[in-house]
Amino acid sequence: MPSAIVSWTGQCRDDLVRRELCDKVAEIAKISEPFLREIGTKRFDQQIGGKILLAGTTLELEDLNRALDAEKSPETSAGLSPVSSAEDLALDESGRLVHTLRLSGPDYSSIFSLTDAALWGIEFRLPTIYRDEDRVSFVFLLCPNPALNGVIVQAEGKQQCKQFESGIIRDADWFLHNSSIHLRYRFEEWMDFLLGWIKHFYIPDLPYCRYDWLPNYEWLFSKTDPKDTRQRDREFGILKETLQMEYRGWPHIRGDTSIMSFWQKLNAIGTWARFPPRLLQ
Secondary structure, three states: OOOEEEEEOOEOOOHHHHHHHHHHHHHHHHHHHHHOOOOOOEEEEEEEOOOEEEEHHHOOHHHHHHHHHHOOOHHHOOOOEEEEOOOOOOEOHHHOOOOOOOOOOHHHOOEEEEOOEEEEEEEEEOOOOOOOOOEEEEEEEEOOOOOOOOEEEEEEOHHHHOOEOOHHHHOOOEEEEOEEEEEOOOOHHHHHHHHHHHHHHOOOOOOEEEOEEOOOHHHHHOOOOOOOHHHHHHHHHHHHHHHHHHHHOOOOOOOOHHHOOHHHHHHHOOHHHHOOHHHHO
């Protein structure tokens, strides 16, 4: 089975929604902590300064154009300015950071600078076999530009910037780009479930990719009301329960679980009973 890079972007301007979501993510992060060799959860709540760079991969092209238009007004300016339009966004292999910056295609190799930015949110780790490519980031960029405010980013600090091949990025204090994690064998379908759940109940504007766009999303959520908080919380409980099983092993399943998909394991232990009946058909 080849390795899988899971990548996601999106925007949430509602502070209450961001806070509720990050509280939920913190509960998930707490499950992972005993299985990590280092501190795995990081909270962000800070204004950032120095040389701040933003990758074009954080936005769809039309959103990027809206962000540049908003810079024409002092009230909505975050100091967004193009730095390079043909930068090599590959990473140094020795840095072990995720190679996902070209996922949106060559038109998104642009880098921009920012002068007014803050970060708020949470990041946790899953113990994958790819060290330093194991971050699950729901960190939000906060700034006056409405097309950028609330955009999900993965934040690289000064030391991480030094691991990039790009000289422009190596000299930066912060580099913000799309969130991603590198998986193999474990957690892949669970990540589909997590990202689909977040998209459906919290951030409708959340494109994500693992081999293909929105894997399993329609099957899981197309007939579920996004305002159904009871179903939302029920599925959140399953997310936490199944993450623990991914770590500790799946109970009461006969045979070799390594050849079973995540969904087959759910069915085998009866967890599907807490999903809408149409998923069992």
